[in-house]
Amino acid sequence: MYKTKDGEEIFIIDGHVHLWDASPENIRNIHGKQFIDCFYGYHASLSPPEQLWSPEKFAKYGPEQMVKDLFIDGPDDIAIFQPTYLKDFYKTGFNTLEQNAILKTRYPDRFILNGAFDPRDGEGGLEALEAMAETYKLQGVKLYTAEWNGESRGYKLSDPAAYKYLERAEKLGIKNIHVHKGPTILPLDRDAFDVADIDHCATDFPNLNFIIEHCGLPRLDDFCWIAVQETNVFGGLAVVLPFIHSRPAYFAKVMSELLFWLGEDKILFGSDYGIWTPQWLVEKFMAFELPDEIVQETGKQLTMAVKRKILGENAARLYNVDIAAHMAKINRAELKVA
Template sequence: MYEKDGEKYFIVDSHMHFWDASRDNWVEGREQYAKGWIDCFFGYHQLAPPTTHWEWDKYLKVSADDLMRDVFEEGYVDKAIFQSTYLKYWYKNGFNTVEQNGAMLEAHPDKFIVNGRFDPRDGEAGLRQLEEDASRWNLKGVKVYTAEWHENGSRGWKLSDEESYPFLEKCRELGIRNIHAHKGPTIWPLNKDAFSMEDVDQAATDFPDLNFVIEHAGIPRIDDFAYMAVQEPNVYAGLSVVIGGLMHARPKFFAKVIGELLFWVGEDRLTFGSDYNIWTPKWQVEGFVDWQMPDDEAFADYPRLTTATKKKILGLNAAKLYGIDVPAECRLPEEPNIPQQQPGEQLLTESAAAGAGQA
């Protein structure tokens, strides 16, 4: 929990990792990919305040004690959600698997939620594995990497692929409601186009009872994401990388991204994620609570962030998606149950009222 100026913030880190990029885990003959991947992550690490930077060797694999200190003891996080990322094409035991994360859950059951993963190119074996993981770890969400390389030679897939739908249907059957998809920032050697978000539009329409949390909000293609997400009420913007990668290093672009998301998508569909251990959560939580939209004409038409807005983004929105109990002192007052308008509906209402006045 974070407290500032008498306000208490319940923090849900909805996008974090416990990875193993150590040299011993590099696949022989594919070391250049394993090293290139973590080097790219380390480049993103430099976008944080210099006082938070680590040495490269430490970055390859943090200890469980490091994680607990950085995230919970110093980072203010109340509940953390692991997002699994396999990358077994160049990491022998996987980069960050359900099993790695599950071990932390078993050691600290009150601190973590573990998300699974699926890859439609795994076929029936993948469906069986998803069922096993859901049973063992009580999955409420999955993370998909549509640009991941596969042993069959494929370098990407789409949520809208015919082969993907049995996996989304299986998620529905198993009660897995939250589909987290990496869309936006390119990580070498994966292909940029395989991280594009056009497939989200169709999948979200066809599975309205699932929540599609688009991690990194498609940046830098923020306009494409915002215009798509406003049409799909079950699409959320995960702010991992948005806050960690932009708030300190690109403050004006950060203001644009947050402004567009608030204007089009709204404060109820944005979720915080530190992307640990690309970055630690402490400086992100502190900085975001203090942050205000610039008092500049270029940002005048963007919504202002209130304390309630920041509480929702930093934890309350993710808590609602995952059924996490929030302490009474961190909750917001109950809002009236007003039917949600469809995009553009308020414009039609205003136009009709204006026409009646003229008559």
């Protein structure tokens, strides 16, 4: 919960968090080391200096630190786990649904668990998805279209194999498809950042929501174009939001473009924890105002009502969270002693 100076309460759903293990013991090879180094580069280059962690802490911060950073020191009310397996780089995986589920059991009202699938895993993958959906009551999945798998160097969500999985997901009640279209690992010859496939699947699966994480960065321009045409395409602010500190002028322009093209109902807050912590992100976002000249050009304002939507109400709609009921249920004192 974020409280404004006037005592107004803002319900926060953090749409993008991780609990990873990139400790030396879990790193399988040079790629695992380079992967966490790259994440650390994001952390180091976009965080305010007083928010910097040591590389050791960053590699493995653990569940207690996470709960503290999100819900005790930080303003999150609910956080959505987005898994990233990377079993080729990390012995037990980088950030798996199974690991995340431990925290979900401890704090059932605080976390939403998302799963993952890879359309290249065939029938076996579909069965695994079914089992996963049943065990964890999944409402969403996180997909990496640029990920390697055997001989394949990535896939498109418009591929027939992907459609089979999307059909199954819909049947299983998984309606939120988070797609990582952003700075990516292992992009080779295929244009792994391309967002054009979303145009097709969003049209063909009108009952699913496609949340494009990192707003398609580095293809924000293409993403805006697609999102304006599809009513079920959303933008996740992870990686975009931290620019609010280091490049506030760019951030203002990007935010106004997103408001112009996507609209205020389709933008979702996400900290990308542990790359960044929600406390300073939300603090700065609440204090942020779009400069007048930008507002004049786009005609779009970042009002308190719009901030409320981005920070919680939009995600609440996608994940069927009853904000009023949740506010009553969450007892912060209980968290501190847990």
